[in-house]
């Protein structure tokens with residue numbers, strides 16, 4: 001169950017408390033996040049919306065341990081990430097977070113297979129185990145027949161599928177998607193969202209996604225708006241599942 005009002009202890013998988021982020025540029029201070037609270041449970045699928053510059057990417061970067069807050073805490077499955085050293089954070093990120101970006105961010109000189117295998121090279125898995133995981137991930141995203149294609153030989157929608165396979169291959173605790181359909185046409189966007197929905201419903205993934213597209217947002221169980229540095233519930237529950245349907 002997603003909540004934006006809890007400022008005490010909870011049992012949620014992801015617990016964000018009093019999150020502040022202020023950027024300083026020259027003499028200027030930009031307060032982006034201002035005391036933001038958020039609870040996300042395992043199996044939740046939440047969409048973040050809000051105008052350009054409202055801090056959506058800033059929030060995802062903090063949740064993924066790519067940036068550190070000015071104040072406040074983020075804990076995930078009991079690990080408080082806001083005070084980890086950068087070395088520990090890198091390890092934590094590799095184990096717990098799958099990132100999906102608008103521009104796919106695939107390595108052009110690597111095949112689909114090799115792109116998906118990349119995160120596993122940081123683990124202790126054997127070559128055989130890696131192959132099993134890569135093949136399973138590519139099959140989940142429907143690209144079992146494109147393993148040896150290079151990114152330039154794939155459509156945008158297929159590239160994003162490879163990126164999603166790469167994000168799920170290490171079975172992370174949660175997925176962070178920053179405008180995953182932002183560069184796709186309607187049909188490809190719908191296909192990507194059908195896939196993300198399937199990851200939540202069939203594979204019990206936890207997904208936090210930024211989108212500008214209200215149609216895309218309706219796929220999520222909860223829609224939250226970033227307004228003046230905090231999250232506001234505006235969510236219309238998905239028709240086919242109850243809010244907080246995940247265990």
Ligand SMILES: Nc1ncnc2c1ncn2[C@@H]1O[C@H](COP(=O)(O)OP(=O)(O)OP(=O)(O)O)[C@@H](O)[C@H]1O
Nearest residue numbers: 023024025030032051052053054055056057058059
């Ligand atoms: N590294 C940085 N240094 C200084 N200011 C920054 C930095 N990153 C972001 N900002 C500022 O913080 C604010 C929020 O930026 P952010 O990228 O999080 O917005 P966003 O909601 O993702 O926007 P968009 O919808 O355009 O992607 C903006 O005013 C931006 O200029």
Ligand SMILES: [Mg+2]
Nearest residue numbers: 056057058178
């Ligand atoms: Mg952004």
